Amino acid sequence: RKEVEQDPGPFNVPEGATVAFNCTYSNSASQSFFWYRQDCRKEPKLLMSVYSSGNEDGRFTAQLNRASQYISLLIRDSKLSDSATYLCVTSTGGGNKLTFGTGTQLKVEL
Amino acid sequence: NAGVTQTPKFQVLKTGQSMTLQCAQDMNHEYMSWYRQDPGMGLRLIHYSVGAGITDQGEVPNGYNVSRSTTEDFPLRLLSAAPSQTSVYFCASGSGASYGYTFGSGTRLTVV
Numbered sequence: 001r002k003e004v005e006q007d008p009g010p011f012n013v014p015e016g017a018t019v020a021f022n023c024t025y026s027n028s029a030s031q032s033f034f035w036y037r038q039d040c041r042k043e044p045k046l047l048m049s050v051y052s053s054g055n056e057d058g059r060f061t062a063q064l065n066r067a068s069q070y071i072s073l074l075i076r077d078s079k080l081s082d083s084a085t086y087l088c089v090t091s092t093g094g095g096n097k098l099t100f101g102t103g104t105q106l107k108v109e110l
Numbered sequence: 111n112a113g114v115t116q117t118p119k120f121q122v123l124k125t126g127q128s129m130t131l132q133c134a135q136d137m138n139h140e141y142m143s144w145y146r147q148d149p150g151m152g153l154r155l156i157h158y159s160v161g162a163g164i165t166d167q168g169e170v171p172n173g174y175n176v177s178r179s180t181t182e183d184f185p186l187r188l189l190s191a192a193p194s195q196t197s198v199y200f201c202a203s204g205s206g207a208s209y210g211y212t213f214g215s216g217t218r219l220t221v222v
Contacts, residue, residue: 002152034210043200044153046210087152095206096141096160097168100153 003027006088006101013108017078021104023071023088030090030099033064035073038085038103047073047086078108112136116201116214123191123221131186131217133201141204142184143168143211144176146197153200159184191221 006023013019025033033050048055050062050071061074071088088101117132135142143158145168155168159178173195175187184203188195198218202211 004152032208036210043213043215045213049208049210094160095204095208096143096158096166097155098143098145098153098202098211099155100145102150102152 001026002102003099004088004090004101006104008102008104010105010107013078013106015078015080015108015110017108018074018076019078019106020075021073021086021088021106023073023101023104025069025071025088025090025099027090027092027099028069029092030069032091032095033071034089034091034098035060035062035071036087036089036100038087040085044087044100075106078106080108080110082106083108114201114203114212114214116199116217118217119215120218121220123188123219125191125193125221127191129188129191131188131199131201131219133184133186133214134182135184135201135203135212136182137203137205137212138181139203139205139212140181141206141211142178143202144174144184144186145200145202146170147200147216148197156186156199188219193221195219196221 035047036044038044085103144156145153157176159165201214204211
């Protein structure tokens with residue numbers, strides 16, 4: 001079993017839709033949590049950190065449930081430019097070691 | 111600022127050859143890491159460093175060496191390339207646990 005599990009998708013949604021991604025992690029020692037975005041054949045880029053209290057950045061909302069070891073990402077009013085692979089990431093070892101899920105692919109269509 | 115710079119962008123090696131992937135950052139980050147990305151596997155940690163002179167192994171260190179003589183540079187050495195090392199390699203740097211990492215644009219390595 002992978003340490004960070006994600007549904008690979010693809011999620012095909014129309015522009016303007018709301019879409020949610022989920023992720024579960026198995027290492028209870030995980031300390032920090034992130035969502036990264038990766039465009040095709042490009043490097044991962046930090047989208048947002050995830051906190052237990054929930055946090056929002058514009059159209060993006062992230063949530064962490066430590067008891068269930070579950071992380072979510074909600075994207076509202078999807079844009080064509082949101083099409084990418086979204087990587088769920090945890091960290092251990094004081095934040096030095098990142099563990100990546102294999103990613104969820106999102107395709108936003110006209 | 112250039113951020114994290116990786117060279118080369120592409121490389122083809124023959125089995126048994128050695129080479130060094132270069133990584134440099136200009137953000138004065140303490141933490142630097144090397145990851146490899148393979149289809150269906152996600153990114154996996156090879157080696158990491160928490161500061162100049164300090165390195166440690168990640169999840170898949172075999173066949174790779176690193177050193178960190180300066181804050182800015184963190185080269186990855188392939189000692190004797192094998193086809194199993196065909197992958198995309200990413201270098202990353204960061205300033206602390208909560209802030210995430212900045213990644214370089216990657217090196218696509220093919221070993222034949």
